[in-house]
Amino acid sequence: MLPKAPESAVPGKNTTVLSIPGSSDRFSTSALMERLPSRWPKPVWHAPWKNYRVISGHLGWVRSIAFDPGNEWFCTGSADRTIKIWDLASGTLKLTLTGHIEQVRGLAVSQRHTYLFSAGDDKQVKCWDLEQNKVIRSYHGHLSGVYCLALHPTIDVLLTGGRDSVCRVWDIRTKAHVSALTGHDNTVCSVFARPTDPQVVTGSHDTTIKFWDLVAGKTMCTLTHHKKSVRAMALHPKEKSFASASADNIKKWSLPKGEFLHNMLSQQKTILNAMAVNEDGVLATAGDNGSMWFWDWKSGHNFQQEQTIVQPGSLESEACIYALSYDNSGSRLVTCEADKTIKMWKEDLTATPETHPVNFKPPKDIRRY
Amino acid sequence: MGTLREILPSPKTSSSTFYDHSSDPWFKERYGGEPAEAAAGKLAGPAKPVPPYGKRTGFVPRRPEDFGDGGAFPEILLAQYPLGMGRRDDKGGSKILALTVDAQGSVAFDAVVKQGENAKKIVYSKHSDIVPKIATADSEAVEDEEYDKEVEETKERTVAALQKIVNVRLSAAQPKNVPTHDSESKFIKYKPSQQSAAFNSGAKERIIRMSEMASDPLDPPKFKHKRVPRASGSPPVPVMHSPPRPVTVKDQQDWKIPPCISNWKNPKGYTIPLDKRLAADGRGLQEVQINDNFAKLSEALYVAEQKAREAVQMRSKVQRELMLKEKERKEQELRALAQKARMERSGAPPPSTGMPVGGGRERERERVDDGDADMDLEQPREQRRETREEREARIERDRIREERRRERERERRLEAKEAAGTHKKSKLTRDRDRDVGEKVALGMAHTGAKTGEVMYDQRLFNQDKGMDSGFGADDQYNLYSKGLFTAQSSMSSLYRPKKDGDSEVYGGDADEQLDKVMKTERFKPDKAFTGAPERAGKRDRPVEFDKQEEADPFGLDQFLTEVKKGKKAVDKIGGGGTMKASGGSSRDDYEGGGSGRSRINFERGGR
Numbered sequence: 001m002l003p004k005a006p007e008s009a010v011p012g013k014n015t016t017v018l019s020i021p022g023s024s025d026r027f028s029t030s031a032l033m034e035r036l037p038s039r040w041p042k043p044v045w046h047a048p049w050k051n052y053r054v055i056s057g058h059l060g061w062v063r064s065i066a067f068d069p070g071n072e073w074f075c076t077g078s079a080d081r082t083i084k085i086w087d088l089a090s091g092t093l094k095l096t097l098t099g100h101i102e103q104v105r106g107l108a109v110s111q112r113h114t115y116l117f118s119a120g121d122d123k124q125v126k127c128w129d130l131e132q133n134k135v136i137r138s139y140h141g142h143l144s145g146v147y148c149l150a151l152h153p154t155i156d157v158l159l160t161g162g163r164d165s166v167c168r169v170w171d172i173r174t175k176a177h178v179s180a181l182t183g184h185d186n187t188v189c190s191v192f193a194r195p196t197d198p199q200v201v202t203g204s205h206d207t208t209i210k211f212w213d214l215v216a217g218k219t220m221c222t223l224t225h226h227k228k229s230v231r232a233m234a235l236h237p238k239e240k241s242f243a244s245a246s247a248d249n250i251k252k253w254s255l256p257k258g259e260f261l262h263n264m265l266s267q268q269k270t271i272l273n274a275m276a277v278n279e280d281g282v283l284a285t286a287g288d289n290g291s292m293w294f295w296d297w298k299s300g301h302n303f304q305q306e307q308t309i310v311q312p313g314s315l316e317s318e319a320c321i322y323a324l325s326y327d328n329s330g331s332r333l334v335t336c337e338a339d340k341t342i343k344m345w346k347e348d349l350t351a352t353p354e355t356h357p358v359n360f361k362p363p364k365d366i367r368r369y
Numbered sequence: 370m371g372t373l374r375e376i377l378p379s380p381k382t383s384s385s386t387f388y389d390h391s392s393d394p395w396f397k398e399r400y401g402g403e404p405a406e407a408a409a410g411k412l413a414g415p416a417k418p419v420p421p422y423g424k425r426t427g428f429v430p431r432r433p434e435d436f437g438d439g440g441a442f443p444e445i446l447l448a449q450y451p452l453g454m455g456r457r458d459d460k461g462g463s464k465i466l467a468l469t470v471d472a473q474g475s476v477a478f479d480a481v482v483k484q485g486e487n488a489k490k491i492v493y494s495k496h497s498d499i500v501p502k503i504a505t506a507d508s509e510a511v512e513d514e515e516y517d518k519e520v521e522e523t524k525e526r527t528v529a530a531l532q533k534i535v536n537v538r539l540s541a542a543q544p545k546n547v548p549t550h551d552s553e554s555k556f557i558k559y560k561p562s563q564q565s566a567a568f569n570s571g572a573k574e575r576i577i578r579m580s581e582m583a584s585d586p587l588d589p590p591k592f593k594h595k596r597v598p599r600a601s602g603s604p605p606v607p608v609m610h611s612p613p614r615p616v617t618v619k620d621q622q623d624w625k626i627p628p629c630i631s632n633w634k635n636p637k638g639y640t641i642p643l644d645k646r647l648a649a650d651g652r653g654l655q656e657v658q659i660n661d662n663f664a665k666l667s668e669a670l671y672v673a674e675q676k677a678r679e680a681v682q683m684r685s686k687v688q689r690e691l692m693l694k695e696k697e698r699k700e701q702e703l704r705a706l707a708q709k710a711r712m713e714r715s716g717a718p719p720p721s722t723g724m725p726v727g728g729g730r731e732r733e734r735e736r737v738d739d740g741d742a743d744m745d746l747e748q749p750r751e752q753r754r755e756t757r758e759e760r761e762a763r764i765e766r767d768r769i770r771e772e773r774r775r776e777r778e779r780e781r782r783l784e785a786k787e788a789a790g791t792h793k794k795s796k797l798t799r800d801r802d803r804d805v806g807e808k809v810a811l812g813m814a815h816t817g818a819k820t821g822e823v824m825y826d827q828r829l830f831n832q833d834k835g836m837d838s839g840f841g842a843d844d845q846y847n848l849y850s851k852g853l854f855t856a857q858s859s860m861s862s863l864y865r866p867k868k869d870g871d872s873e874v875y876g877g878d879a880d881e882q883l884d885k886v887m888k889t890e891r892f893k894p895d896k897a898f899t900g901a902p903e904r905a906g907k908r909d910r911p912v913e914f915d916k917q918e919e920a921d922p923f924g925l926d927q928f929l930t931e932v933k934k935g936k937k938a939v940d941k942i943g944g945g946g947t948m949k950a951s952g953g954s955s956r957d958d959y960e961g962g963g964s965g966r967s968r969i970n971f972e973r974g975g976r
């Protein structure tokens with residue numbers, strides 16, 4: 001997908017802000033700067049999100065979350081070494097799974113089988129059978145804590161990334177370690193998989209994002225645009241683009257080639273732990289200081305800023321969000337926090353563009369980071 | 370002489386003993402082309418003949434033909450590669466990249482980055498890769514069908530590749546195809562290319578038997594698995610962000626963390642000034658907020674105390690008043706009683722007070738006196754009616770009264786002293802503290818004489834016991850067997866001997882013990898004095914010795930009697946010896962005396 005030159009060209013002026021990578025070399029920066037504000041897409045109005053439920057039940061930080069493909073329940077992994085399965089509609093606890101020895105850092109529910117995959121700081125990657133509620137497979141091979149977990153959408157392959165700076169590819173059925181995607185210099189803290197090339201995208205604490213060729217086990221592309229570690233990435237469900245979040249800013253990229261599209265228009269100025277985007281184009285990012293900002297995907301405009309309130313009995317410093325995810329419909333957002341609660345958010349349907357107007361100012365200049 | 374050939378017998382084998390290279394494919398390759406080339410007239414005959422040594426000045430061999438059949442020319446100082454050998458084209462290739470230009474004519478500056486491994490990868494190196502772009506609406510449209518096809522195709526490709534890898538890994542782990550040991554050997558039919566009578570004895574084919582060499586199962590592994598160093602990672606990629614901003618002074622100051630100075634541990638024993646010790650304490654930073662309730666509590670306590678005091682005061686006041694009232698009432702009662710008693714006693718107006726009730730409190734006495742005074746006022750009125758008998762009775766009564774008063778005074782005094790705590794002069798204690806002289810004066814000392822008992826001196830009794838009765842202790846006061854005064858209260862802590870107390874003390878039969886003691890031979894001497902008359906009994910007078918005739922020291926009386934015996938001068942030496950310890954008079958029969966030594970008994974010889 002390459003952005004095309006706009007149709008309306010002012011005669012005599014080179015207006016191409018949008019680049020075919022080769023062509024933009026011709027145009028000076030000043031030309032780009034002139035045109036940027038008017039070219040910038042206007043943000044779509046989204047209803048503000050509000051917290052409607054707080055679920056407490058975990059005994060430690062809630063570190064990870066995954067949703068059931070049927071949208072009935074969701075599971076959360078916590079620093080108290082358990083995985084709890086909650087009913088989505090009512091928020092009640094359905095099941096607690098124990099087996100990990102350390103914090104459960106990554107969770108994924110398989111779309112095609114009744115399996116739940118969990119990964120923890122104890123180097124264990126476990127496959128739980130949800131019919132029997134027990135561990136049926138264990139994937140052994142990580143040398144250190146496993147921080148992130150992703151399932152391939154079409155192939156029965158599991159991808160895990162951890163502190164040994166390697167993303168490991170596992171065959172689910174045979175528990176075999178297929179390949180280790182080496183190349184990062186520091187912990188791999190985020191990973192996602194796609195059906196087409198690049199099939200695996202990883203973000204790491206060494207501030208780079210790498211695209212991997214799964215067949216060859218080699219890097220296809222390395223993106224070094226970030227200055228701080230890339231702790232969260234979010235793949236747009238419909239578009240061929242993804243966003244990556246780091247403490248300096250959030251960047252949006254196009255997909256098969258990994259071209260940099262733009263930064264989000266504000267800076268959250270905190271370590272971003274989690275990010276998620278839904279089909280309506282609402283991107284939610286959550287930070288280490290408990291701040292959660294909502295962005296419009298298309299324009300990069302931040303339309304809402306929220307701060308979590310710790311549950312009574314917690315310290316103020318425990319306002320920190322570790323994971324967040326939309327449910328399969330995209331209408332509910334669930335955040336996992338350091339004050340041991342799970343908060344559920346939904347759009348405030350009473351709001352209208354009049355009550356919550358969008359105050360958007362297109363960026364006047366390119367902020368080069 | 371003919372040729373050797375004629376002389377010698379003809380060879381048995383065929384003439385073509387030597388290998389015919391003409392049909393050898395290798396030779397054909399190498400040299401076979403020569404005639405063809407020569408026919409083509411590639412070169413002018415054999416190549417230019419190499420100039421001979423000494424005539425090579427100016428000769429520069431550049432092409433392989435210049436070398437002819439030989440090798441490099443040492444005297445020509447030029448890099449020569451005869452037969453193309455020795456050229457280092459491939460190894461350590463040039464580090465210089467050629468400048469390339471792309472289709473538009475712009476120089477490809479990222480060729481540097483896209484070398485080697487990176488050639489197959491996407492590398493971003495231009496400024497445009499940082500510039501924000503906006504995706505247009507077109508880009509969002511995804512061609513579904515094509516996309517699905519692509520997905521499918523990718524999936525299959527990937528699955529196949531991954532399966533291969535997995536299979537390799539799995540089979541390595543679980544070797545299903547362990548090569549079965551074919552003990553049977555295989556036979557191979559081999560048809561060599563050279564076929565003539567010379568080789569293989571004319572046979573066209575050979576059959577080769579291939580069998581596995583017998584390997585020793587206990588053989589150690591032949592190969593050592595060496596660690597291969599990891600191939601270096603992909604070449605570096607340009608960094609697409611600005612270098613980190615330098616830290617401002619304010620930022621640095623903000624992030625300054627003071628060293629930790631523990632209040633508890635100091636393992637290296639550093640001496641740290643006090644202000645540094647307290648600096649990290651954080652005491653000054655805290656604002657101590659005192660709860661309001663403390664003030665409230667103290668106020669409440671104060672108020673409560675005040676109230677309590679008031680209440681106590683009130684109570685005591687009330688009580689005091691009540692007491693006073695009680696006393697008043699009692700007094701009134703007493704007065705009434707007294708009045709009544711007086712009336713009863715005298716019938717006529719009573720002159721003075723009756724018996725006071727209770728102990729003498731001074732106040733009451735006063736009141737009594739007041740009563741007396743009151744009564745005394747009434748006295749002169751009633752004196753007219755008094756008769757003589759009544760006067761006598763009155764005098765009698767007065768006397769009794771006086772006595773009683775004195776008694777009461779005494780008792781009051783005693784009680785006061787008791788209350789003071791020092792003297793307890795009850796009847797019982799009174800006599801305990803008396804001195805004997807006082808007792809005698811009082812007539813309390815009842816000696817035995819009063820009852821008619823005769824007091825004997827105890828020394829008169831038990832005379833024969835004497836020494837046998839044993840020596841008593843020094844401080845034993847056994848002169849009197851009983852005390853002087855018989856009047857001893859039973860309370861006094863006198864020793865009351867029991868009837869059989871002796872037997873308890875002396876164990877078993879006391880009389881037996883006593884006899885044993887009395888009849889002991891312990892203090893009778895084993896032998897009596899020599900010269901004293903033997904007597905069995907005890908001595909009651911001093912020992913009397915028989916008078917012993919003292920031997921004449923000079924032996925004059927023996928002089929004459931023993932002269933006849935004759936003497937020797939030597940004899941005198943032995944005799945008259947004083948080996949006896951005794952000097953002076955000797956006691957011949959005294960045995961066991963003198964020195965303890967065995968004495969040499971010298972006989973007195975001689976005159």
